[in-house]
Amino acid sequence: MTSPTYVVQAVFRALIAAAAVVGVAIELTHGSVPVVLSFFTIWTNIAVAVVFSLSATRAWQHRPDVAPLYRGGVLLFILITGLVFHLVLANASSPFNVLAQLNELTGAKAVANQLLHTVTPIGALLDFLVLTAPGTLRPRHALQWLAYPLAYVTFALIRGALLAPGAKARYTYPFIDVAQYGYARVALNVLVLGIFFSALGLALVAADRHRPASPLAPRPADENRISSQAAGPLK
Numbered sequence: 001m002t003s004p005t006y007v008v009q010a011v012f013r014a015l016i017a018a019a020a021v022v023g024v025a026i027e028l029t030h031g032s033v034p035v036v037l038s039f040f041t042i043w044t045n046i047a048v049a050v051v052f053s054l055s056a057t058r059a060w061q062h063r064p065d066v067a068p069l070y071r072g073g074v075l076l077f078i079l080i081t082g083l084v085f086h087l088v089l090a091n092a093s094s095p096f097n098v099l100a101q102l103n104e105l106t107g108a109k110a111v112a113n114q115l116l117h118t119v120t121p122i123g124a125l126l127d128f129l130v131l132t133a134p135g136t137l138r139p140r141h142a143l144q145w146l147a148y149p150l151a152y153v154t155f156a157l158i159r160g161a162l163l164a165p166g167a168k169a170r171y172t173y174p175f176i177d178v179a180q181y182g183y184a185r186v187a188l189n190v191l192v193l194g195i196f197f198s199a200l201g202l203a204l205v206a207a208d209r210h211r212p213a214s215p216l217a218p219r220p221a222d223e224n225r226i227s228s229q230a231a232g233p234l235k
Contacts, residue, residue, distance in 0.1 A: 003062075005215075005216055005218070006059045006060060006218075007060075008131065008216055009055075009056070009059035009131045010056045010060040012056075012123075012126075012127060012131060013053075013055050013056035013059065013127060013131070014052070014053070014056040015123070016048065016052045016120060016123040016124060016127065017048065017050075017052040017053040019115045019119045019120050019123060020045040020048040020049040020116070021049045022112075022115060023045055023111075023112045023113075023115030023116040023119075024036075024045050024046060024049070024112075024116070026108045026109065026111065026112035026115075027042060027109075027112050027116070029108075030112075032168065035168055035169050038155075038156070038159060038169065038172050039173075040149075040152050040156075040172070040173070041085070041116050041117065042116075043152060044074075044077045044080075045078070045081075045116050045120055047074050047078075048078050048120050048124065051066055051070055051071060051074045052074075052124075055071065065133075065218075068136040068137050068138070068141065069141055069144060071132070072136075072137045072145070072204060072205075073141070073144075073145045073148065074124070075124050075125070075127075075128050075204065076145050076197075076201050076204055077145075077148060077149070078120055078121045078124045079121055079124070079125060079204075080197060080200065081116070081117060081120075081121060082117055082118060082120075082121030082122070083121075083200075084193075085118075086117070086118075088175070089102070089173075089174075090102055090117075096173075096174040128208075129211065129214070130214045130216055130217065131214065131216050131217050132217055133217045133218050134209070134210075134211050134213055134217070135208065136208065137204065137205045137208040137209070138205065139202065139205055141201070141205060142198060142201030142202045142204070142205055143198075143201075145197070145201050146194065146197060146198060149193070149194070149197055150194075153176060153190055156171065156172050156173070156176055157171075157176065157178065157186075159172075160176075160177075160178060160179070161178070165179065175193070176189065176190065
């Protein structure tokens with residue numbers, strides 16, 4: 001029989017996954033598929049959908065959660081998605097803001113924008129704080145997580161270099177727009193973002209280590225146990 005705690009975990013994580021799926025589906029339906037699939041936001045929300053769907057299934061089945069490397073990584077990346085959007089792209093004081101484009105969003109596109117940049121980051125953070133056992137993330141994870149944004153930036157720059165000048169969304173984000181800023185400025189922007197990503201990753205590890213356990217989260221021993229404990233002294 002599934003306990004109420006695991007039901008809450010499974011349902012909440014399934015809802016987060018659904019928000020990501022709906023947001024991505026709307027974007028794919030209303031835009032060019034190759035262009036939509038070129039954005040970090042879309043990459044990350046697809047990762048959220050996969051990891052949270054798997055995590056919801058495992059919670060329902062009382063099985064150990066997804067490995068901390070992936071669970072924590074997805075949390076970090078979707079938090080970055082939300083923070084960069086709200087602090088850089090949707091911030092009137094930012095030199096890289098895209099408010100003109102954002103103000104044109106209506107209907108389903110506006111809904112997708114909120115799902116992908118606000119709902120999934122907040123949902124993932126709440127899951128971490130309330131439904132996830134503390135003390136499972138390690139400092140080495142923060143270094144390993146950098147591979148993902150590095151892979152994305154490499155992809156985005158190669159893609160932009162291969163597309164013709166004037167192509168739609170040639171450079172997916174203004175701070176990596178080589179055509180406008182040149183490689184030196186873009187390299188500096190990427191370095192600053194890399195430092196920010198590293199600091200946020202380490203802060204996430206520190207928060208995981210020191211945050212109190214929630215009554216809705218399984219104990220780390222329960223979450224990571226492969227088999228039931230034996231009656232004797234051997235565990």
